[in-house]
Amino acid sequence: xxxxxxxxxxxxxxxxxxxxxxxxxxxxxxxxxxxxxxxxxxxxxxxxxxxxxxxxxxxxxxxxxxxxxxxxxxxxxxxxxxxxxxxxxxxxxxxxxxxxxxxxxxxxxxx
Numbered sequence: 001x002x003x004x005x006x007x008x009x010x011x012x013x014x015x016x017x018x019x020x021x022x023x024x025x026x027x028x029x030x031x032x033x034x035x036x037x038x039x040x041x042x043x044x045x046x047x048x049x050x051x052x053x054x055x056x057x058x059x060x061x062x063x064x065x066x067x068x069x070x071x072x073x074x075x076x077x078x079x080x081x082x083x084x085x086x087x088x089x090x091x092x093x094x095x096x097x098x099x100x101x102x103x104x105x106x107x108x109x110x111x
Contacts, residue, residue, distance in 0.1 A: 022099035023106075029085060030107020044074075 055062040090097075 020099070022097070023103035026100035026103025026105075027107040028103075029100075030104035030109075031111040032107075033085075033104075034108050034111030 051060070051062060054060045
């Protein structure tokens with residue numbers, strides 16, 4: 001029941017080029033997501049301020065339903081972008097998938 005695992009033979013079978021390429025891919029995607037998310041938030045904040053200013057000046061009429069519809073469309077767009085990334089990495093080999101995920105979170109951290 002207590003089988004000894006030879007870690008050296010396991011390490012010899014790992015393709016380190018694949019690990020490092022996966023890490024770099026994950027790093028770039030994570031960095032892009034964080035920077036892109038900051039840009040999107042800035043633009044959405046700017047648009048929100050402009051909409052509220054135009055509402056205060058009686059150029060447009062903003063209702064609660066229109067705000068809810070905007071956030072519904074926004075949440076669907078965000079879900080689609082995360083599903084796109086997930087669908088592209090879910091079929092990768094386990095080791096490269098782990099390195100991509102580690103690179104992604106590293107990219108989020110430094111982004």
